[in-house]
Amino acid sequence: MCLFIDPDLCTACEACVESCPFGAITLVDDLAQADETCNLCGACEDVCPVQAITIEKKTGAPAADGYEGVWIFAEHRQGKLAQVAFELLGEGRRLADQLGVALGAVLFGHDVKEEADQLFAYGADTVYLADDPALAGFTDDMYGVLLAKMINEHQPEIVLCGATSIGRSFIPKVATILGTGLTADCTGLGIRSSDRLLLQTRPAFGGNIMATIVCPAGRPQMATVRTRVFRRGPYQEGRKGELVEIDVARKNIVSRTRLLEVVTDLSEKVNLAEADVLVAGGRGLGEEKNFDLLRELADLLNAGVGASRGAVDAGWISYAHQVGQTGKTVSPKLYIACGISGAVQHQVGMQSSDVIVAINKDPNAPIFDVANYGLVGDLFDIVPLMIKRIKTARS
Amino acid sequence: MEIFVCVKRVPDTGENEIELDSGSNGIKRDDLVYSINEWDNYAVEEAIQIREKHGGSVTVVTVDNEEGDEVLRREMAMGADRGVLVMDKAFEGSDGRGIASILKAVVEKEHYDLVLTGVQADDGAAQIGGLLAAMLGWPYASIVNEIEILDEKKIRIHREVAGGNLEVYEVDLPCVLSVQTGINEPRYVPIRGVMKAAGLDVPVYGTADLGLSPESVGEAGATVKVKNYFVPEAGDRAEMLEGSTEEIIDKLIDLLKSKGGVR
DSSP states (O other): EEEEETTTTTTOHHHHHHHHHOOOEEEEEEEEEOOTTTOOOOOOHHOOTOOOOEOOOOSSSSSTTOOOOOOEEOOTTEEEEEEHHHHHHHHHHHHHHHHHHEEEEEESSSSSSHHHHHHHHOOOOOEEEOOOOOGGOOOOOHHHHHHHHHHHHOOOOOOEOSSSHHHHHHHHHHHHHOOOOOOEEEEEEETTTTTTTEEEEEGGGGGGGEEEEESSSSSSEEEEEOOTSOOOOOOOTTTEEEEEEEEOOGGGGSEEEEEEEEEESSSSSSOGGGEEEEEOOOOOOSGGGGGGHHHHHHTTTOOEEEEEEHHHHHSSOGGGGSTTTTTTTOOEEEEEEEEOOOOHHHHHHHSSEEEEEEEEOOOOOHHHOOOSSEEEOOHHHHHHHHHHHHHHHHO | EEEEEEOOEEOOOOTHHHHHHHHTTOOOOTTEEEEEEHHHHHHHHHHHHHHHHOOEEEEEESSSTTTTHHHHHHHHHHHHHHHEEEOOGGGGOOOOOHHHHHHHHHHHHSSSEEEEEEEEOSSSSSHHHHHHHHHTTOEEEEEEEEEEOHHHHHHHEEEEEEGGEEEEEEEEEEEEEEEEETTSOOOOOOOOHHHHHHTTTOOOOOOOHHHGGGGGSHHHHHHSSEEEEEEEOOOOOOEOOOOSSSHHHHHHHHHHHTTTTTO
């Protein structure tokens, strides 16, 4: 920690105590003192009327020496491990083996201890468990401060997290507290054997170009990783590891974002993730009522209805149907894209489908780069004919 | 409500073929057509709507070279009150952390209640909002698709989370939010606004104005570096079903049968 409070200047006015969003400062013997939950945010430095507080921000990155091991953040939803946790375990295991180090998994939540066995079975050597009612729901402040503190203590050389809404939200905070670099949305990872550096590959410029990024001096090397890019590793029944339980000093962390409620879309039954067949529409549908055409086709195929961000932004269908980078990632057996141009942001949400069929007017639409089969034509000609043909065959 | 909106211009991927330069350490930037990053435009519209309802001002800020001026004036023509161009040779080659630390210095130059960014940029890594919030020591919420001002101290927001759900949060001000497209309908830029914006002063800040040391930003201060760029291996393009519409439909139905779509 590099927060200094000059005892000769401090007047014990408590302005800093009030200002600290994390409750990290207390008065001890008429002197302000910061504890280990301080994240060097600088709020106290700004309010101190006598300039007794100085923060020495780390210039340059911390040394690489002494950092060892690969960590993954094991995300879960309502106590059930998320798909991305298994994907990170698979990839983390591969990297750890290449480096000859241990793989740690970090698990935050309440009553989630049982999930640790799964983390071991899928490759973790150590599970760092922080189990506390205050961690039941995600908040940036709690998760960020706690993970940064744990990393400071255990010093892993690599920390990976899913590029999910949670990971995108709090990992930048962790990287800032630690003064290290961050590469977001990686789609490829590797180790350069000459210097053990993590090679982090991510799409740039709308996915037309890929960039390989390194973090030469900062530690840990931190990356968020897109979901459904890596495969989960093998399940090894009975595989054991070490469980490290973390003491959550939560009274010291005040969350300035408060979760009021989770709204699940109940207006329509939407379960895109589990449908075998999806029919998805984009801006090419032109207007809201044309989604009825897709719904009719979807009903015949016993399929779910998906949508591109364009169609959702236009207000034609609810966000629950959105497939793509900021929506759902799906991998059905069959994905039928109607009037979707196929921006990279959409592709990342559906490219792992087994078979992709695209219908689009524009023969150069990027959707044809990712589709297995393409039909160039007007969806308003093609889809009604499909519906008619399927109905005829059934009757 | 004093609102600060981070904006940037990005190569328009619809208009450009992006190519690598010979050393594969960069891309050819000479002939690129740029436009405002789509997400940022929604953030500016949202800021303007909040100002229209609650008063205050909207300041748009970009870290760029002189070309950034055009983007700022476009957003000022839309209705932002002020634009600030942050420009310095020393800023070139900054990584996300560098850009966030530069923006932090701009935010701290004056008083702001709310900082908005886009969720992501077409050429970026969707990390500036989170980094900036952490550096300012302000609360942060990402992927926000609804903002309601409760009072001078707090707001209520909706954010998109995985699985098609929404989370509703109360957040203390000042805070940083990353704004999702679709949160509003950005207004067209009126011609009158363009003419008015053309005459406005856009201040330019460099390292000296912001109290930043040149070593802490730009390439010198970067913690992550691009090792190289490469063109992804193109997957096989789709097999096109050809023929008359009837023939195409025949092929398609056969395909759906064999792939499990039609039973």
